[in-house]
Amino acid sequence: MEQSLSVITLGVADVEAARAFYVDGLGWEATLVVPDDVVFLQIGHGMLLALWNAEHMTAEAGPIMDTRGSSASAPITLGHNVASAQTVDDVLRVAEEAGSPLVHYGEHREWGGYSGYFTDLDGYRWEIVHNPGLRVEPDGRVVFGG
DSSP: OOSOOOEEEEEESOHHHHHIIIIIITOOOEEEEETTTEEEEEEETTEEEEEEEHHHHHHHHOOOBOTTSOBOOOOOEEEEEOSOHHHHHHHHHHHHHTTOSOEEEEEEOTTSOEEEEEEOTTOOEEEEEEOTTEEEOTTSOEEEOO
């Protein structure tokens, strides 16, 4: 299998509410909207975020199961690296104004960065981070350090 990721899909309870949070609240642009089913947002070069009706997603892909075969929810954090500590707090403020039910404003971290968190309407956790040791090269490679 090629080491690649092109779509991150989040199961959401209400597709329209999720669309409103990301598009109207956060100011993102929808690439494709299929009412009551799915919203696609381009989040990078060849990368999509899909907000899919959770019932439809479970019917197609099955429920999330833990290692013992019990129904569970998988822990996940979506990360967004920004240019400065101030930008971290600015993004968190926008998320709060968009209706995020939980916002933890930024803190300086022991590894040298600054980060905070918000959740979307379905509880997906976003880490907004300024990592001064991470950079993206013109060819798209991510480099840590230096």
